[in-house]
Amino acid sequence: MRAVIVESFGEPEAAKVSELPLPEPGAGEVRIRVTGAAVHPADLLTRSGALAGVLPEQPHYRLGWDLAGTVDAVGEGVTSFRAGDRVVGLSDWFAALNGTQAEYVVLPAGSVAAAPSSVPAETAATLPLNGLTALQALDLLGLDRGQTLLVTGAAGGVGGFAVQLAVGRGLRVLGLAGSQDKEFVTGAGAEWIERGDDAADHVRAAVPGGVDGVFDTALIGAPALAAFRDGLVFVNVFPPAAPAAERGVRVDSVGVQSNGAQLAELVRLVDEGALTLRLAATLPAEEVPAAHTRLGAGGSRGGIVLTF
Structure with missing residues (x-):
């Protein structure tokens, strides 16, 4: 599967798409076919090396904190979701280094909520983090x-x-x-x-x-x-x-933590019109350097989302 990774810290071009193995959901987990994943300042800090001092050393880091997509498979014991469900979710990135900017992502079912029905998936991807x-x-x-x-x-x-x-x-x-x-x-x-x-x-x-x-x-x-x-x-x-x-x-x-129940409450507010989502741009995953450049320049009023 395609995923956005950083192998060597540096300028926006250090973020690139690479092929990684397809992850399998374990007990209590769901696998999601990602439609959109937002780019955040934390991704830019990771890519630049600003967070190198607090990250464990490894061959590469997969970027991305949150996503919108469709459940593709569920692990043992998961009854709250099934294949075909549209969802949004948040990865506890610092704890798991489980980046969401990929074609497929596995998350705990408790980190996921049904997606808003009132907005497209690319817009919904701006919500979780x-x-x-x-x-x-x-x-x-x-x-x-x-x-x-x-x-x-x-x-x-x-x-x-x-x-x-x-x-x-x-x-x-x-x-x-x-x-x-x-x-x-x-x-x-x-x-x-x-x-x-x-x-x-x-x-x-x-x-x-x-x-x-x-x-x-x-x-x-x-x-x-x-x-x-x-x-x-x-x-x-x-x-x-x-x-x-x-x-x-x-x-x-505040140190954000994934919470499916709280995310479901936010989704409810979106669908009731009490919470407005703002999408500034969507870019194909292969254009991740451009997304980093645009976010780093400031002035975006809304999320910048990579599509897969």
Whole structure:
């Protein structure tokens, strides 16, 4: 089968399609014929060698965290899915190094959910990693209905989901983003705050007492702490970029984990029209270097998905 791998770290051309053996599902697992798999910043970090220090040494790394496709075979004991089911799923990549950018991928059945019926598979492929990261971060924040949340990078892959999910939970959401994304942020039900050096002042003007929590997807760090009240919670998506705690603030980072039940909840929201998926581009798997180049250039509003 075809799969996207990295044998030697380097520029986008280091990511390439190669032939690998067809995986077989074990007990409790499903094999999925992949339609689309999104490209994420973590793939770029892996390909460049930025994560080499935390990865076990091996001949190659198969890239990809999430997917949409069709169940092809099921392992012993699996009753929740059968061949022909359209699904989405997330690989716990750092734990298993089980990349999803391949024609066929085996995942635990508990990491998979029925795909949305309202969108094509290529669009559905943008949901699992970013959607679960946002959902699990909101759970970590633990804010109650009516409290205020600042989301940095509010128009990005994770931030865009976080804004929509937080509004759906009844939070007052302030979305920090560029002026070109004001319409998206306000259309999702949040208050737009223009990013910049004085952003914290604008947040304080909107919420004089300070917000109750911050989800820092843009990795702004310490400057964002000025925007909120003492003794509450700050969550980001990358532990090394977390600021030092101050004023009794709890600082934490979300480490996304596969969860089929949570993924099914996100799918339900998509099909009900309460969660919008954004697809920026689809590219054949063989054009993976172009996908890395495009994602690395920034400015994409939506997922970049490789098709198989």
